[in-house]
Amino acid sequence: xxxxxxxxxxxxxxxxxxxxxxxxxxxxxxxxxxxxxxxxxxxxxxxxxxxxxxxxxxxxxxxxxxxxxxxxxxxxxxxxxxxxxxxxxxxxxxxxxxxxxxxxxxxxxxxxxxxxxxxxxxxxxxxxxxxxxxxxxxxxxxxxxxxxxxxxxxxxxxxxxxxxxxxxxxxxxxxxxxxxxxxxxxxxxxxxxxxxxxxxxxxxxxxxxxxxxxxxxxxxxxxxxxxxxxxxxxxxxxxxxxxxxxxxxxxxxxxxxxxxxxxxxxxxxxxxxxxxxxxxxxxxxxxxxxxxxxxxxxxxxxxxxxxxxxxxxxxxxxxxxxxxxxxxxxxxxxxxxxxxxxxxxxxxxxxxxxx
Amino acid sequence: xxxxxxxxxxxxxxxxxxxxxxxxxxxxxxxxxxxxxxxxxxxxxxxxxxxxxxxxxxxxxxxxxxxxxxxxxxxxxxxxxxxxxxxxxxxxxxxxxxxxxxxxxxxxxxxxxxxxxxxxxxxxxxxxxxxxxxxxxxxxxxxxxxxxxxxxxxxxxxxxxxxxxxxxxxxxxxxxxxxxxxxxxxxxxxxxxxxxxxxxxxxxxxxxxxxxxxxxxxxxxxxxxxxxxxxxxxxxxxxxxxxxxxxxxxxxxxxxxxxxxxxxxxxxxxxxxxxxxxxxxxxxxxxxxxxxxxxxxxxxxxxxxxx
Numbered sequence: 163x164x165x166x167x168x169x170x171x172x173x174x175x176x177x178x179x180x181x182x183x184x185x186x187x188x189x190x191x192x193x194x195x196x197x198x199x200x201x202x203x204x205x206x207x208x209x210x211x212x213x214x215x216x217x218x219x220x221x222x223x224x225x226x227x228x229x230x231x232x233x234x235x236x237x238x239x240x241x242x243x244x245x246x247x248x249x250x251x252x253x254x255x256x257x258x259x260x261x262x263x264x265x266x267x268x269x270x271x272x273x274x275x276x277x278x279x280x281x282x283x284x285x286x287x288x289x290x291x292x293x294x295x296x297x298x299x300x301x302x303x304x305x306x307x308x309x310x311x312x313x314x315x316x317x318x319x320x321x322x323x324x325x326x327x328x329x330x331x332x333x334x335x336x337x338x339x340x341x342x343x344x345x346x347x348x349x350x351x352x353x354x355x356x357x358x359x360x361x362x363x364x365x366x367x368x369x370x371x372x373x374x375x376x377x378x379x380x381x382x383x384x385x386x387x388x389x390x391x392x393x394x395x396x397x398x399x400x401x402x403x404x405x406x407x408x409x410x411x412x413x414x415x416x417x418x419x420x421x422x423x424x425x426x427x428x429x430x431x432x433x434x435x436x437x438x439x440x441x442x443x444x445x446x447x448x449x450x451x452x453x454x455x456x457x458x459x460x461x462x463x464x465x466x467x468x469x470x471x472x473x474x475x476x477x478x479x480x481x482x483x484x485x486x487x488x489x490x491x492x493x494x495x496x497x498x499x500x501x502x503x504x505x506x507x508x509x510x511x512x513x514x515x516x517x
Numbered sequence: 518x519x520x521x522x523x524x525x526x527x528x529x530x531x532x533x534x535x536x537x538x539x540x541x542x543x544x545x546x547x548x549x550x551x552x553x554x555x556x557x558x559x560x561x562x563x564x565x566x567x568x569x570x571x572x573x574x575x576x577x578x579x580x581x582x583x584x585x586x587x588x589x590x591x592x593x594x595x596x597x598x599x600x601x602x603x604x605x606x607x608x609x610x611x612x613x614x615x616x617x618x619x620x621x622x623x624x625x626x627x628x629x630x631x632x633x634x635x636x637x638x639x640x641x642x643x644x645x646x647x648x649x650x651x652x653x654x655x656x657x658x659x660x661x662x663x664x665x666x667x668x669x670x671x672x673x674x675x676x677x678x679x680x681x682x683x684x685x686x687x688x689x690x691x692x693x694x695x696x697x698x699x700x701x702x703x704x705x706x707x708x709x710x711x712x713x714x715x716x717x718x719x720x721x722x723x724x725x726x727x728x729x730x731x732x733x734x735x736x737x738x739x740x741x742x743x744x745x746x747x748x749x750x751x752x753x754x755x756x757x758x759x760x761x762x763x764x765x766x767x768x769x770x771x772x773x774x775x776x777x778x779x780x781x782x783x784x785x786x787x788x789x790x791x792x793x794x795x796x797x798x799x800x801x802x803x804x805x806x807x808x809x810x811x812x813x814x815x816x817x818x819x820x821x822x823x824x
Binding site: 337338339340341379382383447449450452455456457459460461464472474476477478479480484 | 666669670671672697698701702760762763765768769770772773774784785786787788789790791792793796
């Protein structure tokens with residue numbers, strides 16, 4: 163009986179961490195529509211105090227949403243940039259967060275592919291931010307797949323981005339791990355183009371239990387307790403997750419299957435075309451990122467053809483803890499150890515470009 | 518009878534470990550150790566193990582544990598060579614001379630073919646210096662970089678200080694630096710990592726530390742008329758490259774790219790704790806708790822593959 167009470171109390175404590183912290187009162191919501199008919203959720207955080215530079219658009223990764231960039235007042239890249247005089251915007255790609263869900267009656271059908279993210283969602287968000295803010299071009303931060311969207315967009319001549327930072331964004335995932343064999347074998351059988359995997363429901367369902375076990379699978383895969391408190395992770399998983407489009411997962415499977423970073427039809431080789439990118443890019447990697455292993459992030463850095471910088475977050479470079487994949491955006495010290503170098507990079511490239 | 522058999526088992530050594538001295542063309546004494554199981558060996562070629570710069574034979578055989586004995590227990594004849602600047606060998610003052618030592622070791626062994634295990638930066642130099650060596654049959658490269666990257670803040674400080682492992686062994690702060698560079702996020706049998714720092718390492722010479730630092734900063738090491746990158750780009754020997762995510766001294770992003778440039782001869786295997794019990798650091802790849810269960814079988818199986 164005592165055990166049951168204990169478990170109940172632990173779960174109750176876990177649930178307490180799951181409360182959704184509302185957006186700040188002055189956050190402004192927008193819903194621009196893509197050319198193919200999807201309304202996207204964008205949130206604007208006006209600069210606090212004097213404006214110090216261009217607006218910054220922040221984009222989440224796969225199975226995630228806009229709350230990745232503004233979890234609460236202590237874990238918010240958006241509010242941090244705003245506090246430094248940079249107007250910040252968060253976005254949710256189609257079928258995630260508060261953006262439109264599939265609705266065949268309104269022409270919003272599955273499959274959704276990664277190509278739609280960079281061909282429609284990202285350009286729509288960029289144009290909207292430019293229009294509302296009046297900026298000729300904006301800066302961009304993409305976490306994981308968000309950074310891959312920037313790579314694809316820029317590699318195909320996309321405009322409007324002045325400087326970019328990618329955080330834990332891989333361009334290939336074939337590194338000979340045992341996990342890859344599993345994905346190669348089962349991935350194509352399990353992943354179907356025409357489904358939306360209920361990863362949001364799954365995350366919410368498991369969230370109360372996620373701090374019960376030390377060194378559990380989520381901890382191993384996604385975050386490092388040296389950098390993110392389990393309670394933060396628990397809240398994050400509850401509000402920052404979204405359903406996963408099967409078509410997106412299927413397209414990105416090629417990163418594992420063949421190492422290619424390419425369009426769904428295979429005709430566009432993003433990695434090869436990244437040599438054409440002239441936009442300055444800061445590539446940030448976490449030493450213990452077990453989703454986007456450092457070689458996979460470095461691969462993207464090497465492919466870039468323009469001004470670029472590599473930043474490896476690790477204790478050997480002065481960080482106070484090692485980082486995993488999600489620590490780059492929700493880590494307790496991310497403002498000092500990640501956001502600050504990103505802002506410095508953007509500031510450094512604020513001067514008019516000569517090319 | 519049981520007592521008698523127990524006595525026999527206790528008295529008869531599991532291996533014979535023999536030592537010999539090899540003199541190089543320029544008269545530097547190298548230490549060469551042979552591990553052999555009594556009562557015959559496999560028909561496979563012998564295996565030669567080369568430690569990392571600043572490491573000694575202990576990287577492959579520390580307090581009776583390690584890859585040397587593990588392979589020998591499976592019937593292979595195993596050699597560990599301490600090249601100049603390592604372990605009990607003579608002083609090493611340049612990486613070029615370090616890389617050239619392999620030829621003298623192979624001459625002394627008088628073998629037609631040999632399989633090679635190399636580790637870290639020493640591996641890059643040895644392989645690049647001997648890319649055309651016909652006696653090398655297959656290679657396992659552990660955390661072996663192709664493209665050097667600018668060093669981390671700690672690695673830079675360590676090498677600017679002359680690569681003095683002895684200075685790390687004497688203080689908790691030094692031990693922490695050693696951990697972050699060589700044994701981060703790793704599990705070891707009790708006392709192994711600290712013990713190895715104390716007894717398994719040797720200070721780099723100032724010139725070698727400076728050369729290694731310049732290599733990291735510039736991205737390549739000149740060798741004769743070309744460089745490490747040029748020679749390893751044309752690498753043709755069948756090679757298994759193992760890269761540990763937690764390696765702070767020769768990070769996996771410096772190693773993994775070798776596969777892309779080696780025209781199919783390099784097979785890559787990386788580790789992360791999602792899949793295995795260990796991310797593997799520079800040292801735990803060899804002496805970590807999980808190395809015998811995860812890393813060593815890969816080495817043995819690779820050498821046993823048919824061409």
